[in-house]
Amino acid sequence: QLQLVESGGGLVQPGGSLRLSCAASGFTLDYYAIAWFRQAPGKEREGVSCISRGGGTTNYADSVKGRFTISRDNAKNTVYLQMNSLKPEDTAVYYCAARLIPVVDVCSYYGMNYWGKGTLVTVSS
Secondary structure (H helix, E strand, O other), X not given: XXXXXEEOOEEXXXXXXXXXXEEEEOOOHHHEEEEEEEEOOOOOOEEEEEEOOOOOOEEEOOXXXXXXXXEXXXXXXXXXXXXXXXXXXXXXXXXXXXXXXXXXXXXXXXXXXXXXXXXXXXXXX
C-alpha cells in the first residue's frame, strides 16, 4: 500500500517548536519532490514549504520564512518540517504530499501524486 504518514503534531505554546515528519511506505521518495501544506479552520489549504528530490532546492511561504526548515533523509524515506518560533496563526492541520518529478532540483505545490492524512498543530497558551 502506497502511503504518506505525517507525525509530530501536537499542542505547543507560542514561541515553541515542533518537528513534523512525513514517512513514505510502499514506495521510495527518491524520485519525488515533497511539499508541506496546511489548512486552518475556515481557510483554504496553502502551501507551506517544498523540497526537491535531491534536497538542493527549497521554497517557503512568506509567512513561515526564517522560522520553518524543510529537510529530507532519503535513506530513511522521510521528510521533515522543523517549525520554530511558532505563532497562534500557525495552528492548522499539516499535510505532506509527494509529486513524481523527473527534474532533480525542482519542487512544486502542484500536481501532487500522493497525500498524507494530516497531523494537527495547535499553537496556544
